[in-house]
Amino acid sequence: MGLKVAKFGGSSVADKIQLTKIRQIIESDSDRKYIVVSAPGKRYDGDSKITDLLYLCKTHMEHNLPYEQVFQVVCDRYTVLQLNLGVDTNLEEEFETIKKNLIAGASADYMASRGEYLNARIIAAFLGFDFVDTAGLVKFDQKGRFLEDETNEALAVELAKHEKAVLPGFYGSDEEGNIRTFSRGGSDITGALVARAMNADVYENWTDVSGFLIADPKIVKDSLPISSISYKELRELSYMGASVLHEDAIYPARVADIPINIRNTNKPDDPGTMITAEPVRDEKIITGIAGSRDFTVLAIYKNMMSSERGFVRKILGILEDYDISFEHLPSGIDTISVVMSNKSINGRLDEIMEDFEKQLQPDTMDVFENIALIATVGCGMSARPGTSAKLFGALAEAGVNIRMIDQGSSEMNIIVGVEGKDFETSIKAIYNAFVN
Ligand code: ASP
Secondary structure: OOOEEEEEOHHHHOOHHHHHHHHHHHHOOOOEEEEEEOOOOOOOOOOOOHHHHHHHHHHHHHOOOOOHHHHHHHHHHHHHHHHHHOOOOOHHHHHHHHHHHHHOOOOHHHHHHHHHHHHHHHHHHHHOOEEOOOOOOOEEOOOOOEOHHHHHHHHHHHHOOOOOEEEEOOEEEOOOOOEEEOOOOOHHHHHHHHHHHOOOOEEEEEEOOOOOEOOOOOOOOOOOEOOEEEHHHHHHHHHOOOOOOOHHHHHHHHHOOOOEEEEEOOOOOOOOEEEEOOOOOOOOOOOEEEEEEEEEEEEEEOOOHHHOOOHHHHHHHHHHHOOOOOOEOOEOOOEEEEEEEHHHHOOOHHHHHHHHHHHHOOOEEEEEEEEEEEEEEOHHHOOOOOHHHHHHHHHHHOOOOEEEEEEOOOOOEEEEEEEHHHHHHHHHHHHHHHOO
């Protein structure tokens, strides 16, 4: 018999309809022994996520605004859910405790965590599984930094006592017992931690899409899904904007060599995307395409730059002064381009350029604002002659002018910088060249 850890996201645990689906999923495979849940998410467009409402209660409290109505909406949602599911978990008492703590100045982390806590209690009762609180098991230090080894040990020891359990995602506690949360979307991390601690065969992450798509469906309608992807490829795609899974959820699964399977609660027969340590060697050349807009490129030209000692160090020094981490730094013999996100520039472009002028004394410096970066990622690209020719050919045919090219040394990705107006055209052209 195997062991699977299944994490269900906010939309998968939003109401009775969804919870009935997850019960079927869990009961259809007895290997699904440890279940991690998010707080209830949106049931329809315009609905509120419980986590947002709980943060709002805290904000109201801090600003001396009435919080009661918002809190009541939260309570009502759980009361109705519990009633619909026909379980009883002593909710009234829980609500009283949370309210008392809120009035006494409980932290935002504590308030937000109650979304997962209450939901996990109700779902445990609904499934007939044990409820195991992650406070005291998922450990943080006094500064709120996550403690990896201590958590692994504590989860393994506690869960060995439970054959089947439901755990709340998103939070843990520090040495003094204060509740601490991960960043938003952090239940994904808890799922990975539980999978690691129990040495699961697979970590299933159930959400509302059938895995990753090769390209953003808002740009490429009917994009095909990615059936398998390696951790490294995923990291490249996530960095460039593709998001389904919390970035920090990858590490715990990766160190324990546990594959992550992204699945769709609403289409449980879809195989979803399998994320594995090693890329699955198949026919595909590219695995995915992702990109984001709003970058600025400073193209610096200086005669004999290549023989000037410390030139790049000066560039990096200026960026450090402005607390900017560069995205890319493609260079030629006497040229170098500094690619920065507009967010990190934060309206300070003139000052930055002045410093570049003063310290680097370039012959010319051109600025290209409104640049979009597009990453084409795939282990299958390496050692396949003609891949970049195909990519650049597709962009040329679509009339796109490439402003910057950067190929990672692993040959796993090619990043191009294009003008913002060409962003969507470029992604479509690359998709059609490699996938269709
Ligand atoms: N409920 C938390 C959030 O909305 C954590 C999660 O769902 O993963 O961010």
